[in-house]
Amino acid sequence: MSSFPLFRKALPFLYWSPTVFFLSDHFFHVKTISGRSMQPTLNPDSSQWRDVALFSKFAVREAEDYGRDDIVTVRSPQNPKYVLIKRIIAMEGDTVKTLPPYPDLEVTVPEGHVWIEGDEHFVSDDSNHYGPVSKSLIESKLLMIIWPPNRFGTVSMKACPPQEGHPLSDEQRREINRHARVHIPPIPSSTSDE
Amino acid sequence: MRYSKRAAVGSFKVFNFLFAVHIFMTYVGRFSFMAGPSMLPTFAVEGEIVIEDFITYRLFPDKMKRGDLLIVRSPIEPTKVICKRLIGLPGDIVCVDPSGVVYPSTEHVVVPKGHVWISGDNALASRDSRMYGPVPIGLVKGRVFARVWPLNSFKVFTNQISYIE
Numbered sequence: 366m367s368s369f370p371l372f373r374k375a376l377p378f379l380y381w382s383p384t385v386f387f388l389s390d391h392f393f394h395v396k397t398i399s400g401r402s403m404q405p406t407l408n409p410d411s412s413q414w415r416d417v418a419l420f421s422k423f424a425v426r427e428a429e430d431y432g433r434d435d436i437v438t439v440r441s442p443q444n445p446k447y448v449l450i451k452r453i454i455a456m457e458g459d460t461v462k463t464l465p466p467y468p469d470l471e472v473t474v475p476e477g478h479v480w481i482e483g484d485e486h487f488v489s490d491d492s493n494h495y496g497p498v499s500k501s502l503i504e505s506k507l508l509m510i511i512w513p514p515n516r517f518g519t520v521s522m523k524a525c526p527p528q529e530g531h532p533l534s535d536e537q538r539r540e541i542n543r544h545a546r547v548h549i550p551p552i553p554s555s556t557s558d559e
Numbered sequence: 560m561r562y563s564k565r566a567a568v569g570s571f572k573v574f575n576f577l578f579a580v581h582i583f584m585t586y587v588g589r590f591s592f593m594a595g596p597s598m599l600p601t602f603a604v605e606g607e608i609v610i611e612d613f614i615t616y617r618l619f620p621d622k623m624k625r626g627d628l629l630i631v632r633s634p635i636e637p638t639k640v641i642c643k644r645l646i647g648l649p650g651d652i653v654c655v656d657p658s659g660v661v662y663p664s665t666e667h668v669v670v671p672k673g674h675v676w677i678s679g680d681n682a683l684a685s686r687d688s689r690m691y692g693p694v695p696i697g698l699v700k701g702r703v704f705a706r707v708w709p710l711n712s713f714k715v716f717t718n719q720i721s722y723i724e
Contacts, residue, residue, distance in 0.1 A: 383582055502698065
């Protein structure tokens, strides 16, 4: 074995691979985003590179810290080989106004499920095709873009609030449209009978 | 100084080994306790240890056959793992509830692409596809390979389903 210098150099890295694998499997991992379904938030046409992003698995599995407007990766409910990147539109209990391919006009998201959509829903295979997806299929949450360098930084999940006298930006218009389609039931106030 | 450095490297090595064991247990297989009444009479309510096999379906997804004992991440509670029997593969037409307790036994449904229909052996004490519908294959972690405890009921689970042509 020691007659292969390349192998001898790679051995220390191989030895520590369980630690690296564990960290990427339970905490943070880096993935290249392909496809157009999240345009213009991710992979915009103006960028010549595909976005590479940092995702947190810990936020989903352990902390369960994800909600409406967050961008998450989801194991495809139609083909387990693929992982999709979509935005959470509604959580369990919310009522969503659906978009064309879906047979019903309104859907109440059932227990343990979420409604996911791509930002560019007409090129996106999302909940409007296959309905609400199970929370258990969510794998990780997008934290920040790390490549290309000019797009380095966190992705704002919420657009900045519209200001008086400024025209609405594309991002703000999308967010307003998105929120208008979701009805969030009021949290029942716990009243004591004393 | 040199001693503390060696201790640090040593403890990193211990963690590295534990991570390797953990990865083996998540991706290849492990021993695990069985609990709950939903799979009676195949599994007792408590006190049984089984071998879970995660690697077979990962390498050969086509090996999933009707009648297999699946280990599935619960579609409604992400932290829970459940064991159920595989009833229908994608494209199959299944009867929603043959016992007629939850739904009338005349109702049938087609299992959609990429999903399976799962059901507990003990229909009266099981929460399964009858309540939450077909489950995405992406949630299937593996299958039960064998029961190892108690020793006198050791059993390797093989598929016993035969089809009527």
